[in-house]
Amino acid sequence: MMSAANDILCYSGIVTSPMKVFAVSDLHVDYRENLDWIDSLSRDRYREDVLLLAGDVTDDLRLLGSTLRALKSRFAEVLFVPGNHELWVDGGEFSCSLEKFDAVMSLCSHEGIRTGVYTKGCVSIVPLLGWYDFSFGQPDAFLQRAWRDFRACRWPAEFDSQAKICDFFLRQNDRYLSTDNVHVISFSHFLPRLDVMPAAIPEHRRKVYPVLGSARLDHQIRKLQPAIHVYGHSHVNQAIEIDGIRYMNNAFATPKEARIARKELVCIFDTEAVPSVLAGENRREPA
Ligand SMILES: [Fe+2]
Ligand SMILES: [Fe+2]
Numbered sequence: 289m290m291s292a293a294n295d296i297l298c299y300s301g302i303v304t305s306p307m308k309v310f311a312v313s314d315l316h317v318d319y320r321e322n323l324d325w326i327d328s329l330s331r332d333r334y335r336e337d338v339l340l341l342a343g344d345v346t347d348d349l350r351l352l353g354s355t356l357r358a359l360k361s362r363f364a365e366v367l368f369v370p371g372n373h374e375l376w377v378d379g380g381e382f383s384c385s386l387e388k389f390d391a392v393m394s395l396c397s398h399e400g401i402r403t404g405v406y407t408k409g410c411v412s413i414v415p416l417l418g419w420y421d422f423s424f425g426q427p428d429a430f431l432q433r434a435w436r437d438f439r440a441c442r443w444p445a446e447f448d449s450q451a452k453i454c455d456f457f458l459r460q461n462d463r464y465l466s467t468d469n470v471h472v473i474s475f476s477h478f479l480p481r482l483d484v485m486p487a488a489i490p491e492h493r494r495k496v497y498p499v500l501g502s503a504r505l506d507h508q509i510r511k512l513q514p515a516i517h518v519y520g521h522s523h524v525n526q527a528i529e530i531d532g533i534r535y536m537n538n539a540f541a542t543p544k545e546a547r548i549a550r551k552e553l554v555c556i557f558d559t560e561a562v563p564s565v566l567a568g569e570n571r572r573e574p575a
Pocket of ligand 2: 344371372373477520521522
Protein backbone atom coordinates (compact mmCIF):
# COMPACT_ATOMS: atom_id res chain seq x y z
CA MET A 289 0.00 0.00 0.00
CA MET A 290 1.49 3.39 -1.01
CA SER A 291 1.46 6.14 1.57
CA ALA A 292 2.93 9.62 2.03
CA ALA A 293 5.94 9.99 4.32
CA ASN A 294 3.92 11.21 7.31
CA ASP A 295 1.02 8.80 6.99
CA ILE A 296 0.39 6.16 9.65
CA LEU A 297 -0.44 2.55 8.97
CA CYS A 298 -3.14 1.39 11.34
CA TYR A 299 -3.51 -2.15 12.63
CA SER A 300 -6.34 -2.56 10.14
CA GLY A 301 -4.03 -1.76 7.25
CA ILE A 302 -5.85 1.54 6.63
CA VAL A 303 -3.49 4.44 5.96
CA THR A 304 -4.37 7.64 7.77
CA SER A 305 -2.63 11.03 7.98
CA PRO A 306 -1.52 12.25 11.42
CA MET A 307 -4.49 13.79 13.20
CA LYS A 308 -5.28 15.16 16.63
CA VAL A 309 -8.82 15.31 17.99
CA PHE A 310 -9.57 18.23 20.32
CA ALA A 311 -12.70 18.63 22.42
CA VAL A 312 -14.50 21.48 24.13
CA SER A 313 -18.11 22.17 25.12
CA ASP A 314 -20.20 24.96 26.61
CA LEU A 315 -18.38 27.83 24.91
CA HIS A 316 -21.23 30.20 25.90
CA VAL A 317 -19.93 32.91 23.61
CA ASP A 318 -22.58 35.37 24.81
CA TYR A 319 -19.84 36.20 27.30
CA ARG A 320 -17.37 38.56 25.64
CA GLU A 321 -14.40 36.87 27.37
CA ASN A 322 -15.36 33.53 25.82
CA LEU A 323 -15.67 35.04 22.35
CA ASP A 324 -12.28 36.72 22.79
CA TRP A 325 -10.76 33.31 23.59
CA ILE A 326 -11.96 31.94 20.24
CA ASP A 327 -10.50 34.96 18.45
CA SER A 328 -7.19 34.26 20.20
CA LEU A 329 -6.95 30.64 18.94
CA SER A 330 -4.09 30.00 16.52
CA ARG A 331 -5.00 30.14 12.83
CA ASP A 332 -2.21 27.71 11.87
CA ARG A 333 -1.74 25.16 14.64
CA TYR A 334 -4.94 23.10 14.13
CA ARG A 335 -5.11 22.91 10.33
CA GLU A 336 -4.81 19.10 10.26
CA ASP A 337 -6.96 18.55 13.34
CA VAL A 338 -10.55 17.81 14.29
CA LEU A 339 -12.59 19.71 16.89
CA LEU A 340 -15.49 18.12 18.77
CA LEU A 341 -17.83 20.88 19.88
CA ALA A 342 -20.26 19.37 22.38
CA GLY A 343 -23.06 21.95 22.47
CA ASP A 344 -24.05 25.15 24.29
CA VAL A 345 -22.28 27.67 22.07
CA THR A 346 -25.12 30.22 22.23
CA ASP A 347 -28.88 30.55 21.79
CA ASP A 348 -28.28 33.38 19.26
CA LEU A 349 -28.33 31.83 15.77
CA ARG A 350 -26.32 34.63 14.15
CA LEU A 351 -23.63 34.40 16.82
CA LEU A 352 -23.65 30.61 16.45
CA GLY A 353 -23.01 31.02 12.73
CA SER A 354 -20.07 33.42 13.17
CA THR A 355 -18.56 31.25 15.94
CA LEU A 356 -18.81 28.08 13.85
CA ARG A 357 -17.22 29.94 10.94
CA ALA A 358 -14.36 31.15 13.15
CA LEU A 359 -13.68 27.60 14.35
CA LYS A 360 -14.02 26.02 10.89
CA SER A 361 -11.41 28.47 9.56
CA ARG A 362 -8.91 27.08 12.12
CA PHE A 363 -9.60 23.30 12.07
CA ALA A 364 -9.66 20.73 9.27
CA GLU A 365 -13.06 19.55 10.57
CA VAL A 366 -15.49 20.75 13.23
CA LEU A 367 -18.14 18.32 14.54
CA PHE A 368 -21.07 19.69 16.52
CA VAL A 369 -24.09 18.57 18.51
CA PRO A 370 -26.57 21.21 19.74
CA GLY A 371 -26.99 21.73 23.47
CA ASN A 372 -30.05 22.93 25.32
CA HIS A 373 -29.09 26.61 24.87
CA GLU A 374 -29.21 26.27 21.08
CA LEU A 375 -32.89 25.29 21.41
CA TRP A 376 -34.05 28.31 23.43
CA VAL A 377 -36.71 30.22 21.52
CA ASP A 378 -37.87 32.86 24.02
CA GLY A 379 -37.50 36.33 22.56
CA GLY A 380 -36.35 35.01 19.18
CA GLU A 381 -37.74 34.46 15.70
CA PHE A 382 -38.71 30.79 16.26
CA SER A 383 -41.93 29.68 17.88
CA CYS A 384 -40.84 26.07 18.43
CA SER A 385 -37.58 24.49 19.59
CA LEU A 386 -37.84 21.75 16.94
CA GLU A 387 -38.07 24.40 14.24
CA LYS A 388 -34.94 25.99 15.73
CA PHE A 389 -33.20 22.60 15.90
CA ASP A 390 -33.77 22.21 12.15
CA ALA A 391 -32.41 25.74 11.58
CA VAL A 392 -29.29 24.96 13.65
CA MET A 393 -28.65 21.75 11.68
CA SER A 394 -29.16 23.62 8.36
CA LEU A 395 -26.75 26.32 9.54
CA CYS A 396 -24.15 23.64 10.30
CA SER A 397 -24.59 22.13 6.87
CA HIS A 398 -24.24 25.57 5.26
CA GLU A 399 -21.05 26.35 7.24
CA GLY A 400 -19.43 22.95 6.56
CA ILE A 401 -19.81 21.81 10.17
CA ARG A 402 -20.32 18.05 10.51
CA THR A 403 -23.31 16.72 12.46
CA GLY A 404 -23.09 13.10 11.27
CA VAL A 405 -20.47 10.35 11.63
CA TYR A 406 -17.00 11.42 10.49
CA THR A 407 -14.44 8.77 9.51
CA LYS A 408 -10.81 9.32 8.63
CA GLY A 409 -8.76 6.17 8.20
CA CYS A 410 -8.93 4.09 11.36
CA VAL A 411 -10.77 6.74 13.43
CA SER A 412 -14.57 7.24 13.43
CA ILE A 413 -16.27 9.98 15.43
CA VAL A 414 -19.97 9.65 16.26
CA PRO A 415 -22.15 12.61 17.38
CA LEU A 416 -25.04 11.59 19.65
CA LEU A 417 -28.08 13.80 20.19
CA GLY A 418 -29.91 13.78 23.50
CA TRP A 419 -31.96 15.54 26.13
CA TYR A 420 -32.91 14.69 29.73
CA ASP A 421 -35.74 12.40 30.74
CA PHE A 422 -35.54 12.56 34.58
CA SER A 423 -33.94 9.10 34.67
CA PHE A 424 -31.36 10.73 36.98
CA GLY A 425 -34.10 11.89 39.40
CA GLN A 426 -37.21 14.03 39.62
CA PRO A 427 -36.84 17.84 39.65
CA ASP A 428 -37.90 19.52 42.90
CA ALA A 429 -40.04 22.69 43.08
CA PHE A 430 -36.93 24.89 43.02
CA LEU A 431 -35.61 23.32 39.80
CA GLN A 432 -39.05 23.44 38.18
CA ARG A 433 -39.06 27.19 38.76
CA ALA A 434 -35.40 27.97 38.11
CA TRP A 435 -34.41 25.78 35.13
CA ARG A 436 -34.57 28.11 32.14
CA ASP A 437 -35.20 25.38 29.53
CA PHE A 438 -38.68 24.91 31.01
CA ARG A 439 -39.56 28.46 29.94
CA ALA A 440 -37.16 29.12 27.06
CA CYS A 441 -37.91 25.97 25.03
CA ARG A 442 -41.28 25.32 23.37
CA TRP A 443 -42.28 21.95 21.97
CA PRO A 444 -45.12 20.58 19.82
CA ALA A 445 -48.19 19.50 21.82
CA GLU A 446 -47.38 15.79 21.46
CA PHE A 447 -44.05 16.34 23.25
CA ASP A 448 -45.85 16.54 26.58
CA SER A 449 -43.01 15.20 28.72
CA GLN A 450 -39.24 15.58 28.86
CA ALA A 451 -39.03 11.82 28.20
CA LYS A 452 -40.79 12.27 24.84
CA ILE A 453 -38.43 15.11 23.89
CA CYS A 454 -35.49 12.90 24.86
CA ASP A 455 -36.91 9.98 22.90
CA PHE A 456 -37.16 12.15 19.76
CA PHE A 457 -33.45 12.98 19.88
CA LEU A 458 -32.22 9.53 20.95
CA ARG A 459 -34.10 7.86 18.10
CA GLN A 460 -32.00 9.88 15.65
CA ASN A 461 -28.85 8.22 17.03
CA ASP A 462 -29.99 4.70 16.13
CA ARG A 463 -28.57 4.93 12.59
CA TYR A 464 -25.06 5.54 14.00
CA LEU A 465 -24.88 2.83 16.68
CA SER A 466 -23.37 0.17 14.45
CA THR A 467 -20.43 2.42 13.44
CA ASP A 468 -17.30 0.30 13.54
CA ASN A 469 -13.62 1.14 13.17
CA VAL A 470 -10.31 0.51 14.93
CA HIS A 471 -10.88 3.65 17.03
CA VAL A 472 -14.39 4.92 17.74
CA ILE A 473 -15.01 8.17 19.66
CA SER A 474 -18.48 9.48 20.47
CA PHE A 475 -19.72 12.76 21.90
CA SER A 476 -22.94 14.30 23.19
CA HIS A 477 -23.98 17.46 24.98
CA PHE A 478 -25.95 15.63 27.65
CA LEU A 479 -24.61 13.26 30.29
CA PRO A 480 -25.07 9.55 29.66
CA ARG A 481 -24.75 8.59 33.30
CA LEU A 482 -24.72 10.26 36.69
CA ASP A 483 -21.67 8.51 38.10
CA VAL A 484 -19.42 10.63 35.87
CA MET A 485 -20.16 13.47 38.32
CA PRO A 486 -17.43 13.79 40.97
CA ALA A 487 -18.43 12.53 44.42
CA ALA A 488 -17.32 15.87 45.89
CA ILE A 489 -20.21 17.82 44.34
CA PRO A 490 -22.02 19.43 47.31
CA GLU A 491 -25.60 18.38 48.03
CA HIS A 492 -27.19 21.75 47.13
CA ARG A 493 -25.59 21.62 43.66
CA ARG A 494 -27.09 18.19 42.98
CA LYS A 495 -30.53 19.74 42.51
CA VAL A 496 -29.75 20.02 38.79
CA TYR A 497 -29.03 16.31 38.37
CA PRO A 498 -32.50 15.48 36.95
CA VAL A 499 -31.82 17.77 33.94
CA LEU A 500 -28.28 16.61 33.22
CA GLY A 501 -29.05 13.78 30.82
CA SER A 502 -30.43 10.33 30.27
CA ALA A 503 -29.45 6.78 31.22
CA ARG A 504 -30.88 5.71 27.86
CA LEU A 505 -28.07 7.65 26.16
CA ASP A 506 -25.59 5.39 27.93
CA HIS A 507 -27.45 2.31 26.66
CA GLN A 508 -26.76 3.64 23.17
CA ILE A 509 -23.10 4.31 24.01
CA ARG A 510 -22.72 0.75 25.37
CA LYS A 511 -24.07 -0.56 22.06
CA LEU A 512 -21.61 1.60 20.12
CA GLN A 513 -18.67 0.75 22.46
CA PRO A 514 -16.45 3.79 21.79
CA ALA A 515 -13.03 4.04 23.46
CA ILE A 516 -13.84 7.63 24.49
CA HIS A 517 -17.12 9.47 25.03
CA VAL A 518 -17.02 13.27 25.37
CA TYR A 519 -19.98 15.04 27.00
CA GLY A 520 -20.77 18.64 27.98
CA HIS A 521 -23.56 20.38 29.90
CA SER A 522 -22.43 19.77 33.50
CA HIS A 523 -19.69 22.45 33.35
CA VAL A 524 -17.74 20.14 35.69
CA ASN A 525 -14.61 18.88 34.00
CA GLN A 526 -13.93 15.23 34.30
CA ALA A 527 -12.07 12.25 32.84
CA ILE A 528 -13.09 8.91 34.24
CA GLU A 529 -13.02 5.35 32.94
CA ILE A 530 -16.13 3.26 33.57
CA ASP A 531 -16.40 -0.29 32.27
CA GLY A 532 -13.81 0.25 29.56
CA ILE A 533 -15.08 3.59 28.22
CA ARG A 534 -13.29 6.85 29.02
CA TYR A 535 -15.88 9.57 29.73
CA MET A 536 -14.52 13.11 29.37
CA ASN A 537 -15.85 16.61 29.88
CA ASN A 538 -13.96 19.76 28.91
CA ALA A 539 -16.44 22.59 29.33
CA PHE A 540 -15.22 26.13 28.70
CA ALA A 541 -18.14 27.30 30.86
CA THR A 542 -18.96 30.82 32.09
CA PRO A 543 -16.31 33.34 33.20
CA LYS A 544 -17.36 32.81 36.82
CA GLU A 545 -16.67 29.07 36.55
CA ALA A 546 -12.90 29.55 36.13
CA ARG A 547 -12.13 27.24 39.06
CA ILE A 548 -13.86 24.18 37.58
CA ALA A 549 -13.06 24.73 33.88
CA ARG A 550 -9.67 24.42 32.19
CA LYS A 551 -10.42 27.23 29.71
CA GLU A 552 -8.38 25.53 27.02
CA LEU A 553 -8.73 22.97 24.26
CA VAL A 554 -7.95 19.42 25.32
CA CYS A 555 -6.44 16.93 22.88
CA ILE A 556 -8.34 13.69 23.50
CA PHE A 557 -6.81 11.59 20.74
CA ASP A 558 -3.60 11.80 18.74
CA THR A 559 -2.73 9.29 16.04
CA GLU A 560 0.97 9.96 16.63
CA ALA A 561 0.93 9.87 20.43
CA VAL A 562 -1.29 6.82 20.92
CA PRO A 563 0.95 3.75 20.53
CA SER A 564 -2.13 1.59 20.05
CA VAL A 565 -2.66 3.09 16.60
CA LEU A 566 0.55 1.46 15.44
CA ALA A 567 0.74 -1.50 17.74
CA GLY A 568 -2.90 -2.48 17.58
CA GLU A 569 -3.21 -2.52 21.37
CA ASN A 570 -6.58 -1.66 22.87
CA ARG A 571 -7.97 -1.50 19.39
CA ARG A 572 -11.17 -2.98 18.08
CA GLU A 573 -11.08 -5.61 15.40
CA PRO A 574 -12.29 -3.88 12.23
CA ALA A 575 -15.50 -5.38 10.85
FE1 LIG B 1 -23.67 24.94 29.26
FE1 LIG C 1 -26.26 22.58 28.52
